[in-house]
Amino acid sequence: MGKIVERPETGKLFFDFRYEGKRCREQTTLDSTPANRKKLESILKKIEAEITLGTFEYHRYFPNSPRAEEFTKQAEVQRAREAHDTPLFEVFSKDWLDEMKIQWRQSHITTVEGTLKNYLNPEFGEKEVGCITKQDILEFRASLAKVSTRKGNRLSASRINRIMTPLRMILSEAANRFEFSSPYHGIKSLKVPRTDVEPFGIDEVRQIIDTVRPDFRNYYIVRFFTGMRTGEIDGLQWDHVDFRRRQILVRQALVNGRLEYTKNDGSFRTIEMSQLVVDALTEQKKTTGKKDFVFCTRTGGPLNHNNVTKRVWYPLLRHLGLRKRRPYQTRHTAATLWLAAGENPEWIARQMGHTTTEMLFRVYSRYVPNLTRRDGSAFERLLITQFQNPELEPMEDTADEK
Structure with missing residues (x-):
């Protein structure tokens, strides 16, 4: 229940009541006299009656109050919701x-x-x-x-x-x-079938690099051994190649013919260059070192990936008798080769621009046994040695004795 209160520092009366779950205190210019108090109490009773009936309009009583605008907007939203008066x-x-x-x-x-x-x-x-x-x-x-x-x-x-x-x-x-309930609530995305990656084997990579036309040899060496995305390598500029530290700084990508920042924080990364990549970029600099883009057209503009794919990549695969695969598989190839070489998974994830190793193991790990023979055969040899050959000494227990 509301009340009329005197403000000690001014001696003026003010309303103190609750509306829509909020405490409202509205100042008046009336002095604290019995007559003024009685007058305001009469108004307060009317306010509370309208609140009970649901007809109270804040701005009619307190037009200059900040609360008036707040409650007016709230009322408008409520009416719109009840009448479905929402924009198209x-x-x-x-x-x-x-x-x-x-x-x-x-x-x-x-x-x-x-x-x-x-x-x-x-x-x-x-x-x-x-x-x-x-x-x-x-x-x-x-x-x-x-x-x-x-x-x-x-x-x-x-x-x-x-x-x-x-x-x-x-x-x-x-x-x-x-303020209405979203009709999309409870609708789940369609289940997307998992698609297998199709990385190239090391022999296939060697075939491609040895056979591709000379002006694209360095391009594909960098693609195969850095794991860069198409937009990242096509948008690579010389000021993002650090030969002294042997690093490629991935800061941008070429998307629909224009340079844009990498799509997320993980993609913004530094790639460590192997010697093969260093040599390829050193050779490439002799050709395009005075231009902005590392790999570019004769006029210095960025490559058109559709053009390169149709005129260089697919004809090369047909010529070699290799199964048709998208150029993006060069990225998957880099991941499987790093795994096969026994590199630290966290390092590989950073090279690829993944924030965790989860995708690395989920997508690529099944290819590792074919390349390294780390497919359980070592464990099989251990069991044969320790359990099927009694003449051999058992393995020492390295655990701490308790």
Whole structure:
């Protein structure tokens, strides 16, 4: 229950009551006299009656109070929620995208813009964000599974998930702002089948390097023995090659023809160069050392990876009779060769730009036995030696005696 209180330092009266779970104290210019107190108590009773009836409007009694604006906005949000008076999806998604751009790379912004234009706005654009239901979302996702690509294939589960991600983010943000429950709650991403990596064997790597046209030999040596991504090596510039420390500083990548910062903190890394890589880059510097990019066109511009793949990479694999594989497999090859050589997994993860070794073991470890014979055969020899040959001395127990 509220009350009228005198402020000791001024002798003025003020209202003290609770509204919407908050304590509200509103100052008046009236002196603390019996008549003024009685007058304010009458007003307070009216306020409390309206609060009970749900008709109280804060700004009518205290128009100049900071609380008035706060409770007015809160009331408007509540009314919008009750009346489903929320902005259209197309309008809200545009505002959301403008707010998010500052934290995204341009390539990701372009991807999200394409997703909104081609998929989300045609489906949800004219609907209020507060009126989109869980059924709408599930029906939309089911319809994506029937969409065909330009090559006549169905959209993959991974592609569908990437289309759905902005929708989830938009609806979640709208739900927070307009105080309704997000219809996306409880909808899980589609399960994406695991895909095997297809690294090249060491003999295949040697074949490729020995056979590739001379102007791309250094390029593929660096790709195979640094684990750099396509965008990273195509965007590599000479000021990021440190011959003295034998390091490549990965700070940027070439994405859709423009240089951008690496996509995450793990990708921002330093790669230690082997002697083979040092030699290849030393040789390359004789050709492109006066240009910005390490590997570039005759005019000094960055390579077009699609052009290189179609005109150099795939023809080379066909010529050698090797199975067709994407150039990205050079990165997977580097990981398996490092593992095969017995390098520290944490060091390998840092070279690859992984924040942990989890992906390293999950994706690549099955290739190690084929290269190093660390496939249980050493353990098998131990058991044979210790349990099937009684003439040999047993192994000493190195554990501390208790």
